[in-house]
Amino acid sequence: MRIKAYLSIFRMRLKQELQYRGAMIGGICCQAFFGLILVALYRALYAGHPQTVPLEATVSYVWLQQAFFRMLGATDNDLADRIRTGDIAYDLARPLNLYGYYYSRVMAQKLTGSLMRAAPMLVFAALLPKGWGISAPASLPALIAGIAALMLGLVVSSAIENLTVGFTMRTLDPRGIQAMLNLLMMILSGSILPLTLFPDAWQRVIALMPHTQMLDAPIRLYTGQRSLSELLQIIGLQIFWAAALLGLGLLLWSRNRKRLTVQGG
């Protein structure tokens, strides 16, 4: 069975990710520090200018963003290297769909990367004094809905990454385009500035974009900024984007496969 092969790639990648614990601890501390700075900044901003979005919700937004940071952004540099060195030829020789092969890898990486960081980060954020740390979810159903939406967000996020790689596969030096697409992701997913603080008119449009399906939608469910009555709408949009991005990615990769130039050497 093909699925079994993808699952074992997924498992292998999980194990590999778990190896670098030292770097991970340093990363978490650094991330927590960034979170503290952001919270301090928003507290100062709120002090002079109360907002419709409560401070607690913004603070929780910051911590959840820090915790699941690894779900966003490019995580797999191997592929770009393989294209540059020509090693991609070996991957083409595998009896697997290239897209599926990389999709499993990317997803495993995002899942372990974020789970291993999220757990300690959320504990840390929960221990902070009130007004500094993460608040409890709006309700138990909101928490469950948020987790479900986060899972779908992972599917969307991995599909976006593979699509990005698909676009950049054709150039030998994808760093420029990749940096731009990553930035788009950082802005539209709310990592640079919580999307809840964007101008209200922008938010309506941004909410429909695929990038908001990854982290923003689950976080809003958690904090209760989007009520459970909207759940079907949110999940529907996520499924739509997941299907669309996966389809587009598969198409693009199979096209690329036909016109891929393998570098010698």
Added chain:
Amino acid sequence: MDTVKLYLHSMGMLLKSHFQYPVSFFMQTAAQLVMEGGEFMALLLIVDRFDHLNQWTPGNLYFFFGLMAVSFYLTEIFGRGITGNFPYLVRSGQLDTILLRPRGVLTQVLCSATDPRRITCIAVGVAALVMGSLQSPVHWSFLKALALTESICMSMILLLGLFMIEAVFCIFSVKSVELVNALTYGGRSACEYPVDIYPRPLRILFSAVAPFALTMHVPAAYILDKPLYGWPVWTVFVTPLAGLAVFAVMYRVFRLAMRHYRSTGS
């Protein structure tokens, strides 16, 4: 003088090598523009929603942002050997060849890399400085121009010093240590805003350990006619020297650490 000549010569050669792939260079430079532009956009959106931050007007905030961007990315251009390249030199064993040559290690490391793509980030920073200075508005005088120049120079030296902490860690642990990023990149993110908005522990950190507040915020607040903590004018020209102090300490530590350098052997 000879060292300066060597440095300039190396920079020239490195620039030439960057321009060998013009399309790639152009794309990456544009990407840098978009990236720093995105950061600035976040600030504009914050201003749009919150209007002001304690006593600091939007114009003041742009000025602080611009000062950090210009100092940080100038350091990345002129000090890339320390800010980015050093871990690679250690891991790949290239530091060994450096040790063989009859020049200072630090000089050669500085000569080993530059990052001209950052020029667009500096452009964004300059735009923010100009916007901030027009909107605040700043009444420029010779003393203020001098304070700004000293602030940028000292902040660059401070940043070099802070990145050397990472270099020292690298010498001992081969892999670069992410934790040090808290001081360098964390400092950059935090000190894009004036330090007095932060709670005491962060204020102490950014005044005593990584004194961005002393090299940047004291002079900038003076330029904006809102002296930080109401300190007198002469402090504006003294406190930035903290950057030099950090660098001097780190230089000593770096020299000490180099004595314990063990090659990776590759």
